[in-house]
Amino acid sequence: MTQGWTRTVSVEELKTKGRTVYRQDGRQIALFDTKNGIYACNNRCPHEGYPLREGTLDENCLLTCNWHNWKFNLETGENQRDGDKLRTYPVEIRDGDIWVEIVDPSVEEQLAKSLDDLRQGFVDHDYERLAREIARIVRLGVDPIIAVKEAIRWSHDKMEFGWTHAYAGAADWLALYDEHAGEPENQLICLLESIGHMSGDTLREESYPYAEGAEDWDPEAFFQAVEGEDEARAICLTRGAIATGDAYGAMEHALARAALAHYADFGHSAIYVPKAGALIRRLGEDIAEPVLVSLVRGIVSAFREDLIPEFRAYGGALETFGTKPNGAAPAAADYAKLNANKAVQFTAEHGTAPALDLFRTLLAANATNMMAFDLSHLDDLDQPYGSDFGWLDLTHGLTFADAVLELCRKYPELWPAGLLQMACFSGRNIAHQDDNVDFEVWKVTDPDAFFADVAQTLFDHGHDEYIVSVHLVKTAQSVRNLLASQEAGHAGELALAALNRLLASPVRRKMVRRTARQAMRFVDTDI
Template sequence: MEKPEAGAGKDWKNLGQLAGLKETGRHVLKFDGKQIALLNTEAGLFAINNRCPHEGYPLIEGTLNDSCTLACNWHGWAFDLKSGEALQGRDAVRTYPVERRGDDIWIDLTPVPNTVRAAKAYDELDEAMAEHDYERIARSLCRLDQASVPYEEVAKRVISWSLPRFERGFGHAHAGLADWIDLAGDDDDLRLVAFLETFGNFSWDALFSQPLEQLPAKAAPWDATAFLKELEAMNSLAVLGRVRGAFEAGLRFRDIKPAYLDFIFSHYAGFGHPAIYVAALERLSASLGAEVEETLALQLAHYLCVAAREDLIPEFRGFADYLRVDAGTTAAPRATEFVGTSVRNAMALTAASLRDPEGLYDALLGAAALNMLGFDLELQHAVKQPIARNIGWLDFTHAITFAEAVHTHASENAGYWQSGLMQMACFVGRNSSFVGEADLDKWRVTDKPAFLAQQKAALFNMDVGEYIYGVHRLKMVCAVERLDRFVSEATSELVFAALNRYLHTRLRQRHPARAAYQARQSVLREG
């Protein structure tokens, strides 16, 4: 093989006469770790990447369906030899300029510019995201990486892509992204898995979401008081206009965060997600840069407008009253004193000890862990019961992940302790009727660093069904690791044991008989 010809920035190489190509019409050129298939057809001479972009099988073994179409015999993907476009399947195959010069065959091996490769890979990613083609998302990420596009840049694009597609705004995919980035660190292999799993989650959520009805046509001046009133009224369009106005005025999320948190800690809402999501937003901003903040702030504000207002239903209606009571001075109870208490009694017990927020926090977190250790797993399988009795592992894990978010925000602003602790009491009380005896000895973790290392490694190859279940495992492992930095040793022991049980017992995902029974009962009551 000769040196490239000079001129025009091309990398033409002389392959010689290639007797084998003349005899069989096919030849594989191996060059610099790559394979190129040369095909001599009635329509002319063509050169393409020999590896099928689907799963890498050799296209040289494919079938020429006509003079310009080659089909891979493994899965039927077919390609136009002139353009490389997929006629059956998805990804295109790379083509190479090739020509005869006298008796010799010349091929142009000039590398495709990274900008061109990236643009094509982004187009493929967009299509894969729209279809939730997980393997194609993975291939697109690898091609973007080869084009020197950092995964973080792709994440910014995916977040923007999600804005008009997520009818509920900020969600588990966003929160999971924050944890995945932290967990993967600088390991290239782990980073690929982390971003792949996250983008798969974004794709899946968009697939089952109605488009966001509308975004504000213009910004409104930022006014925290007006913002809070519009949140209370669930006026999403007005709320989003305020957020746009804040960023147009040059504000950052840190400047408007107090208004978000004031609203969040004035309610028991969204099953604890709002406080978790604020912390996740800040970590995403730190990882991806300030340019993602406006989109994330818009999505979080919209989520606050549509989140369930649980403090307005009978079981939790007393929550608002407890935000106004004076802090009690009774010594913080032990975690075991909360076990088996109702929501009403858990809130009363909490209010009596509000003067000791750190001690109370430790006890409530311990109680949430005891609930997880005592969760009666058989209740997951019940069929003929009202919807209010449906229970599963995620009802318990939220008490832990929410608690971690409470500590984050209350450590920055002590004014959030009272609401955060009362909400923790709501979690403890709401789960109490689904709990039996806790078996700490069975699930005790004796070597916490080794346990965490093992569980974090397992996350990168987990097989637990739908994304919602995988992202909760991720959030629990990461939350427990962070909690261990500041809770008491006794509570740490309970929390690690709870995590151990959660990760190593069955988590039921589907309930066909129960769904059918409850649907029938519900429809019968419709009249």
């Protein structure tokens, strides 16, 4: 493209028109004759591209784009709305003609500006601006993965309780990103959803700083620090692992052990551990610290559901797991009537069965719970607090199974905990099944074609809430992993059918009347 000083129109022409647009090489330069002199700027509003030539100019050379009221200082390009800056051009008058200087900034300068603007869009959770800046980075020919890394750095200390689904989802979106190389629009979607979710989850959050310092990596000390909810020490030990140069490799076993030490936090901790590994492998070791300190914070602060009555049999079941000579895995149907405490005891009694057989049984039980979810539950207004679960909760039975398979195959001593926690999921989700849901209706006969369709669905998912879209992405990726593992057997087909029905069903999240009713009943118990 032409660079340097360029002749545009004559002063006379501009004076006659008051404002005009000069076009060159696809570039549109708006020229304004003002009482302060002649100004040149990009004619395309940096918001949505409408022509600034149509804007309103006041006596202070403040140009208003009337489409959405963004206001720019014509002299500097500053945007009074904190949005993107307007590009302006130096102007000179030579022999009655108007010359403008077109000097495009270097790639480095443009990248720095895009990252600055991306950060502003991130702070404001301005989805469109995030999309624009990522697109600009792509257009520069720079690997846009840098934007994901920056987003993690900007957000990791703003997560008061550690990881959210935003980081776990980023690992899965990045997997899709890599699979769809050569498809720029789909790849942009993957990055936008990753970064947008991080931005949304940390919107208006203050910083919650991590403890400073480092301590030599010691997996047992780390485990005890997590158990004792000593975040500061766990963080210092994490930095010791980072200093080894292979942070996740050093920590994976201890992280898996800590994450599976309790049936905790809807299984999030264990679900997130392999995702941290995937993120670091994909983004590089230099992202290990923000990824891992926030993960560790999350595991430390996870609520330990195995200590509440609904799951209290878990600890005892873990102690007796595999002590009874009952070596055959039960059938998934045997779990259909077992609440969580009964399910863990029943599983422990069959603990001498091959771990993978038990895994398949429990995966099938969880997949069946999900596939046969009774949708009328979503319309039931009389649910008490604590039983508000819906599709998203059911998906954890599958995403957790995926994590258990990955972690426990590597560290087999964790199988009892992993399997018993799968039994917890099975038990907590029974009693909401619709017996009329037929596997044959939801069965997927061509998984490859199905997942190709799923990807297209995800690329235009249409859900306002990230928490919904991220569960769809995570569940789809987990089911793919389970099938690819070759270990799932028929349970994998059930998981596939469950995913199929999830994607075809409404995912209602906001229960306005139920919430009001629950609140009224709850305050009636105040004394």
